[in-house]
Amino acid sequence: MSVIADQAAEVTVSEPSLIGRGFMAYQRFDVVLHRDGEPPLQQRRDLLRANKVAAVLPVDLARGEVVLIRQFRLTAHFVTGRGEMVEIVAGRVDEGETPAEAASRECVEEIGAAPSRLVELYSVLPTPGITDESVTFFLGLIDASNLPERCGLAEETEEIRPFAVSIDAAIAALESGLVANALLVSALQWLALHRDRLQDYARNPAA
Known part of the structure; x- marks a missing residue:
């Protein structure tokens, strides 16, 4: 049986041309995909x-x-008519930062609580057809007893409202289909699979 895994492609990629730039750059590439026994x-x-x-x-x-x-x-x-999304903590890794450093900083900025420990879980490409965004997920161990009502950076015009729920309620939200943020769905799926081993992950990241 062949291994189910992503693999390298034999491909030629041009230098990018800039289509537009806002908060991020939008670039165009000409690609030649080489295929065994077939025309490129x-x-x-x-x-x-x-x-x-x-x-x-x-x-x-x-x-x-x-x-x-x-x-x-x-x-x-625009898409669902439910613009007030439920999400997990997430943000861009700044130049010079590691993903773990960014994860800790984003916790402080978005929920007002620094994690006592971070455990790296997995990485995904959420929408590889349109963006090179690569997301690394962490389990963050925190004290949720004193969350602020609002968080977010004023210079980024953010308004973020943190709230705590039971693990049961979080997984029930996943099962309800009423939350659509992909990072939230992915993280809650992980939680549903591993909830009985959270203490093990807290003690040993390789659990």
């Missing part, structure tokens, strides 16, 4: 250069709670 396949692909993101599932083990946030997203407003 020529493609043109446009990418939003979003780069690295750190995402954190903040858990208070003593209270059996997960900390989530509410934040307005224009995309959700």
